[in-house]
Amino acid sequence: MSPNGIHPLLAERFSPCRFDPSAVVDDHALGLLLEAARWAPSAGNSQPWSFFIGRPREPDHDRVLPHLAPSSARWATDAGLLVVTLTRRHIDDTSLLYSEFAEYDLGQAVAHMTFQAQAMGLASHQFRAFDLEGLTKELDPNPGWVIVSMVAVGKAAGGPPKARARRSVAHLRSAPWSPAE
Numbered sequence: 001m002s003p004n005g006i007h008p009l010l011a012e013r014f015s016p017c018r019f020d021p022s023a024v025v026d027d028h029a030l031g032l033l034l035e036a037a038r039w040a041p042s043a044g045n046s047q048p049w050s051f052f053i054g055r056p057r058e059p060d061h062d063r064v065l066p067h068l069a070p071s072s073a074r075w076a077t078d079a080g081l082l083v084v085t086l087t088r089r090h091i092d093d094t095s096l097l098y099s100e101f102a103e104y105d106l107g108q109a110v111a112h113m114t115f116q117a118q119a120m121g122l123a124s125h126q127f128r129a130f131d132l133e134g135l136t137k138e139l140d141p142n143p144g145w146v147i148v149s150m151v152a153v154g155k156a157a158g159g160p161p162k163a164r165a166r167r168s169v170a171h172l173r174s175a176p177w178s179p180a181e
């Protein structure tokens with residue numbers, strides 16, 4: 001167990017701002033990351049997720065790179081793997097929701113993927129700093145599907161930042177409702 005009592009996989013995870021450009025995410029590792037996402041729970045087992053994958057020197061990587069914001073390009077470019085996450089928000093080209101929980105379920109699948117990465121000695125940095133409109137034009141997802149986020153996965157170069165802040169456990173249990181009379 002870690003000093004704060006939670007599982008080391010959770011305690012040791014952090015979002016690196018530097019990746020080792022020489023570290024490869026091979027086919028076996030990639031398969032396990034997707035397998036982990038695949039086994040995430042979802043509302044009604046609807047599995048409203050999809051992943052567009054690119055690794056350095058692959059054509060799909062080149063399709064994604066130009067759409068990174070400068071702030072994320074600084075570190076995401078060196079990661080061994082870039083994952084674009086998509087969810088099925090609507091039923092085809094209607095305005096009907098495919099699932100009330102589509103984004104929630106995608107987030108959980110991504111969490112599974114990132115902890116599988118952590119268990120394999122890889123780090124993940126999820127991010128929104130990219131040109132959503134430009135990337136959507138580039139990938140042209142099927143009707144009803146939308147790009148939500150990206151994840152850079154690879155070998156972290158360096159450790160976590162010294163100061164990492166979180167709200168207290170007490171705060172988790174108190175904030176958004178009034179105390180009972």
Ligand SMILES: Cc1cc2nc3c(=O)[nH]c(=O)nc-3n(C[C@H](O)[C@H](O)[C@H](O)COP(=O)(O)O)c2cc1C
Nearest residue numbers: 013014015016071072125126127128129130149164
């Ligand atoms: C949906 C989502 C979007 C994020 N977008 C960005 C981003 O655009 N740029 C960035 O540097 N980090 C981004 N992050 C990473 C968070 O800033 C980071 O997880 C948070 O500061 C906590 O740090 P830690 O992951 O190292 O514990 C994002 C994380 C999530 C889950």
